Amino acid sequence: MTDQNANVMAKLKTATADLHTEAENRPMQRALAKGTLPREQYVAYLGQLFLLHRTLEEVTDAATSSHRAFATVVRDYQRRTPELRADLAEHGVDAEAVTPQPATEAAMNEVRRRAGEDPVSILGLTYVLEGSNNGSKYIARNLMKSYQLTPGKPGLSYFDPYGDEQMPRWLAFKADMDAVGFDEAEQETIIDAAKAMFRMIADISDEVDQPVATA
Ligand code: HEM
Numbered sequence: 001m002t003d004q005n006a007n008v009m010a011k012l013k014t015a016t017a018d019l020h021t022e023a024e025n026r027p028m029q030r031a032l033a034k035g036t037l038p039r040e041q042y043v044a045y046l047g048q049l050f051l052l053h054r055t056l057e058e059v060t061d062a063a064t065s066s067h068r069a070f071a072t073v074v075r076d077y078q079r080r081t082p083e084l085r086a087d088l089a090e091h092g093v094d095a096e097a098v099t100p101q102p103a104t105e106a107a108m109n110e111v112r113r114r115a116g117e118d119p120v121s122i123l124g125l126t127y128v129l130e131g132s133n134n135g136s137k138y139i140a141r142n143l144m145k146s147y148q149l150t151p152g153k154p155g156l157s158y159f160d161p162y163g164d165e166q167m168p169r170w171l172a173f174k175a176d177m178d179a180v181g182f183d184e185a186e187q188e189t190i191i192d193a194a195k196a197m198f199r200m201i202a203d204i205s206d207e208v209d210q211p212v213a214t215a
Contacts, residue, residue: 124193
């Protein structure tokens with residue numbers, strides 16, 4: 001493995017920095033971070049994220065033997081559907097009954113398409129969601145005040161899934177990704193998938209920001 005092959009995480013961070021700024025500046029994300037997002041939109045967002053994470057888990061499970069990287073990087077604790085189910089239930093929503101909005105439907109199809117084309121892209125998609133836990137932990141503190149919930153407990157577990165393990169698990173993810181030694185072409189596929197995931201979440205955020213339809 002050359003030095004070039006060992007720094008996919010540094011490349012991912014640099015290549016997606018602008019998209020991170022764009023995503024975190026979407027009105028809905030800003031309101032979320034400030035703790036001013038109405039609770040019903042917070043719950044709607046959790047529902048859409050549930051569908052996205054469930055799709056990612058499905059393609060990940062189907063791809064585990066396709067590349068040695070999956071054994072190195074993927075861990076059971078990276079699954080977010082358990083927290084999302086519990087949070088939704090706490091807010092009176094059955095996760096299984098949630099239906100995708102158009103941006104989520106498009107994102108689910110995009111995840112399946114990329115995974116089918118090249119399973120290694122799944123790790124770029126995972127990077128964005130796993131990395132987002134870094135900022136979410138801070139967001140959870142504001143949500144806690146607004147919604148009177150406890151980070152890590154049902155209702156607000158998705159935004160702080162790891163508690164004190166956040167930093168060790170993020171460092172482990174980074175070390176494991178770098179240890180795989182992805183070649184140039186694989187790195188490009190992973191970075192391209194990560195960029196797509198940032199855009200998908202930004203689009204999902206915009207849609208959740210729309211006024212809630214009334215019957
Ligand atoms: C208002 C919303 C957000 C805030 C305040 C925020 C804040 C942060 C912070 C403070 C970090 C840690 C930076 C560091 O230690 O270098 C971080 C990392 C990260 N965030 Fe966000 N974030 C937000 C939204 C998002 C969204 C919506 C996504 C995904 C679409 C996301 C994905 C990531 C990723 C992938 C990383 C890891 C970057 C790396 O080190 O490679 N963030 N964020």
